[in-house]
Amino acid sequence: MEDTVPLIFCAGYATLRVVSSAYARAWAVTISAEPPMRVFPRRWIDISGRKMVDVWDAALRAVIGTIVYRPGISQAEVCWRLRSVYDRQEVMEAVRYLSEEGFIKRRTAEQMRSLGSGLFPLDEDEEKRTHWFLGERHWYQT
Incomplete structure (x- = not known):
């Protein structure tokens, strides 16, 4: 299987x-010289x-547990509450997975840029106005 390299990627831990x-x-860690392989550092990648x-x-349980006990929690607060264990990129990767799989769903007061496309992560202001709720799939099946 051959992976394509994207033209751009999102990085940054405090600021996008x-x-x-x-x-x-x-931004990546080299895990193999031949064949050349790099990965973005994540707690769950050996x-x-x-x-x-x-x-x-x-990580998935930590994110979903935060949402279960605080329905409507903002995305910024999810990152803040998990900051002692996971960095921003790790939290956002878990949130993206849970959202795509239907475990959680996003709600906002107003339409924001690229909300549905997921092309770019939200900036700090948008994270404060994005709130998470449980999705259609049962949270305990994660």
Whole structure:
């Protein structure tokens, strides 16, 4: 299977940054020289580049647990509440997965840019106005 390299990617831990793929090397970790393989650092990716399922599941449960106990919580507060364990990029990756799989759903007061496309993550102001609720799928099936 051959993966394509995107022209741009989103990076940054405190502030969102849109970065050209020409600079991906500075943001990624090299896990293999031959064949060349790089991954973005995530708690659930081991040194071989494989996903550690138990750590990934723990991240999903942490995010969904935050939403279960605080329905309507803003995206900014989800990141804030989990900041001692997960960085912003890790939280947003888990949120994106849970949303795509139907475990949680996003609601906003007004329409915001690229809300449905997911092309770019939300900026800090949009994160404060984006709220999460349980989705159609049962949260305990994560």
